[in-house]
Amino acid sequence: DTAVSQTPKYLVTQMGNDKSIKCEQNLGHDTMYWYKQDSKKFLKIMFSYNNKELIINETVPNRFSPKSPDKAHLNLHINSLELGDSAVYFCASSSRTTTGTGELFFGEGSRLTVL
């Protein structure tokens, strides 16, 4: 079984459309993340949820809205897509330990192309 799975793997869409990317983890972790990786491979944190509560909300346009229906799921909805949204979006999960965040487990990424 895949530990962190995200769908779809590829997404090609027109500017102005709305799209969603789903993420599920079966590791029992309490924290989930969304990262954006641009063409230069910079990996930027977008959101982090702990036990379904938003704990990190980076400076991203409010066209991006995360939703965590339960601890195992963190979905990303993007409204009014723009060319600059083209990137690979990674979902990840982890557990808190007594000494901080444990290792992150990443999904395989969702490559979004906005035309």
Add this chain to the structure above:
Amino acid sequence: SQQGEEDPQALSIQEGENATMNCSYKTSINNLQWYRQNSGRGLVHLILIRSNEREKHSGRLRVTLDTSKKSSSLLITASRAADTASYFCATDNNNDMRFGAGTRLTVKP
């Protein structure tokens, strides 16, 4: 904003040589982690070093941490062609995990 900065940005070596990558960061941390990313894939965790540790080993990997200089290094010994990938450091600051820009390592057979 980015937390860590890796250098070099790219590194090309021959199989059998050692590869050293460096990471600098800005804030206090709980721990620092190194990840590997093969082309077109997700990141995979390699090793975690806590803020009160100075050195850690795992197989051919050796990580050091200097909290006074806010820097870490990853050494891969006896490199193999299969080590070709991008390597990222990530810092944990109270559940806020931030990544550096990465080092692209190429190991030539």
